[in-house]
Amino acid sequence: MANQDFFDKVWEVVADIPLGKVTTYGHIAAYLGSKSASRTVGWALKAASGHGLPCHRVVNRYGGLSGHASFGGPYVMEDLLRSEGIAFLDETTVDIEKHLWVPGT
């Protein structure tokens, strides 16, 4: 079932992110075939609210917690990521270079 819609694929990839790792919208979008569809990826996560996806492991290109506002609170994502062993550069920025995970690996 590796083929539904862009939307469902996003959930698939996000659900496959290993604990202690993070990925970016651009990488997911590129893996789906459209490097510029990053906004649709974020859109999918928003719609995935309640699907049980680790959306906190998805950050923007700079490692910034973009979705913290729609998550339920800025501290929620931060705390979750810290609990998984993610290193933070800032209170809303993770060490993307250190924990970057690419789909398909």
Place this chain on the structure above:
DNA sequence: CACCTGACAAATT
């Protein structure tokens, strides 16, 4: 039915 918005990114001016 047509236009706008939205957790982004990369290229161009």
Place this chain on the structure above:
DNA sequence: TAATTTGCCAGGT
């Protein structure tokens, strides 16, 4: 170097 524009997909108004 910074600011602006376009691309992507789906849903809401």
